[in-house]
Amino acid sequence: MERLLRLEDGAARDPVVAGAKAAGLARALAAGLPVLPGWVLPVEHGMSALRAGLDRLERSGPAAARLAIVEPPPDPGLRRDLATLGRLVERGAIVRSSATVEDDPRWAGAFASYLEVVPGDLDTAVRGCWSSVFTRDVLARCAAIGVPPGELGIAVLIQPWVPFEGGGTARPDEDGTVRVSAVRGRPSALLAGRAAATTATVDADGRGEGEVELAGLGRTTLFAVAELVRRCRRAIGGGSIEWGVAGERVHLLQVGARAADRVPGPALLARQRPRDTLPEAAERLAALAVRYGGPVGDRVALPWALALPELATARAAAVTEPAGALGEVRALTAELTARAWGAPPDVAGREAAETLRSVLGPDPAAGLARLSGLRPVDPAAGSKVLALVEGIGRALADRGALAWPERVWRISLEELERAVQGIVPPDRAGPGRWDPFVFAVVVSRGRERRGRAAAPGIGVGPLRVLDRPAAIAGYGRRGVLAVGEPAPRIAPLLWRAGALVTAGGGLGAHLFEVARSLGVPAVTGVDLRGVPADTLVAVDGDVGTVHVLEPRARPERGPNERSLVGIAWGGRGGTG
Missing domain, CATH: 3.30.470.20 (ATP-grasp fold, B domain)
Known part of the structure; x- marks a missing residue:
């Protein structure tokens, strides 16, 4: 068997040759640990197949790429080696991909494995492992991690099938x-x-x-x-x-790779705040922060938004000249902030920024009281600011300067000015500075549901329910992701998830391993599939709790109006 290495061979311990999975088992076997016997088809023997798939991927897409690997007749020499191996595993085999990148837990569960393979199907299973590079899951992870699929190396590990109890x-x-x-x-x-x-x-x-x-x-x-x-x-x-x-x-x-040391997050601060003591103003501010609490929103929306108990706003404005629209946003924001705080624009802006910072501290009561006492402002002007900013986001997304329109709230005002000039801002998909505050509000004022902790940390955001596989393609904005089972194909969505909640599945699922590697908190055993989408949800992956804060009933409005708070609950982004 010229093309196959035994796990006992020294070369099998090299992940460049054998992939990370096989190399780890080869090292364990050499250390005397109880590993089943096995054989490895090294990375080099799959490279020509992967090149054929990559060429077809660029011309015809993923399905054609997989066919380019599985349809051609097998290499005669490899077929002879696998036939010889088949006589050694005549009761069946397990055939698993062993990718060179699998020492990184973000790839957990990405590549193919085949159970109970009969000897005559070993070649088919090997090519199935190679072709798994071009599945939707793997390609999405490549894009999220920044690894071109052409840089993936796939060895194949073959071991005797054992009917485990x-x-x-x-x-x-x-x-x-x-x-x-x-x-x-x-x-x-x-x-x-x-x-x-x-x-x-x-x-x-x-x-x-x-x-x-x-x-x-x-x-x-x-x-x-x-x-x-x-x-x-x-x-x-x-x-x-x-x-x-x-x-x-x-x-x-x-x-698996040894886990990195845990980095303490903001969960302790959020949980130290007493329950049932945060006022209604905190709930309103949390709703606004979820929708508008990014760097731009902190400058142009939050300084005056709580001055209005209700604010009807039209849809995003039609913006053809983002630079002019941004200038108008600046002018209107200065007027609204000055009116709300009863001070000249520069003084009012400083007072607003200091107050918002105090709300994010250990004792938000004084800052919330100040925000609750703001002077009334013009609702039409406020609506216009929000409509203009969303219109700018849509215009920049159409030009390719933003990945999607709602990202306009998550960049700084200076980055927005540069984006108007055609300079694409850096991507920020992770948590923002408002997350601990919003988490505390939802825990304080929401309903608790208990499950099991699956990945540590806290997360908060609007609920995103995936109740069917087709919905995965349309999911891309930050929120709390709720699913029935922790299936591996969901993994690419975790790069933009604030937290993960599953109704079922076990703590050993590969998806939870990916969540831990990305710092995405997760809880299992809580079914949120009946909760309305965009409801605010707080997830504590350290203790296994999920808090749900559903919006209070609002007065009926005309068909073309939505309230400011209503927009916040129906937000399409994270908490900034």
Whole structure:
């Protein structure tokens, strides 16, 4: 078998040759860990197929690229090698992609695996692994991460098929605790998000907590998995693992990269604020911040918006000259701010900025009181400012200067001026400075639902419900993403998600691994699919809670009017 490496071969430990998955198992095998025997088809043998797919991708799209790999007749030499291997795995094989990038958890679950492959289908499964480079999921992750698909290298790992009694994932915490997720039967159902998991922990002193019987697999299996995680960490520096158990023996199926140290976020500040003490003005400001609370909104909308209990505004203005429209926005903002604060424009602007900063501090009460006492301003002028800014965003998006119109609120005023001149601003998809405040408001005034913590941190934003696969293509704006199951194909959406909530699925799902790697907080076991879209939702991935703050009823309006607060609840962006 000239083209295949055994996992025992030294070259199989090199991720450039064997891909990260196979290389990790080869290193584990060399360290004496319980790894199934295996063979690797190195990266170099798939490069010609990937080049053919890439050429077809540029001319005809992803489906044609996959066909360019799977349709041609197999290489005779490779076919002979796989036929020889087939006699060694006559009871079936598992064939898995081993990409060179898979030491990065953002790629978890992206590439193809095939279970129970009969010997005569090994060649088909190998080409299926190669063609998975051109699936919609992988191409979307390439775009999000900034890796051209032509730079991906795919080796293929082939191992004997084992009918596992159960399996799952396990990962170590910094304090020595090991967290184990398990299902009976194939662990692939857990990893793909289709099965709920039994979870338990084993602390550094060997004490088990949680569902220690581990879905009927027994305490012995739980402690064996925890010990395997620790052995793996000591021997090769691994982090999370995938495992399977057969005949009371635990096998190591995959080694993940060691997780980065946790970076404390703003969750502590938000949770320290007392519940049920934030006034209604805080709820109104939170709604405005979700819709307009980016750098531009902080300058042109928030300084005066709370002076109006209601503000009817038309749709985005038709803007043909963004530079002139921006000048008008500046002038109107100065007038509105001066009127609201009862001071000259420059003084009023400073007072507004200082007050908004105080609201973001540990004690927002004084700042909220000042904002509640603003003088009335002209509703028509306020509506015009918002309509002009949204019109500028639409005009710049049409010219390619913004990815979508609503991004106009998330850049600075100076960047907006440069965008008007044709200079594309940097992309900002992450959380903004208003997130801790909005989180505290939603926790203080919303309803709590309890689930299980799946990825740490806090997140907040308008609810985005994906209740069918076709909706994925249209999702691109920051918010709280709610789905039924944590399927891997959803992973590309996490780059612009403020948080993730799933109704089902187990903690070991690949999607949660991607969420942890991106710093996207996640909770599972909470079904938000019946909650109206754009409702404000706060997610605490440290304790497993989800708070829902539905809008209060508003008076009826004409068919062409929406209130300022109504627009905020129906916001199409993040919290700035």
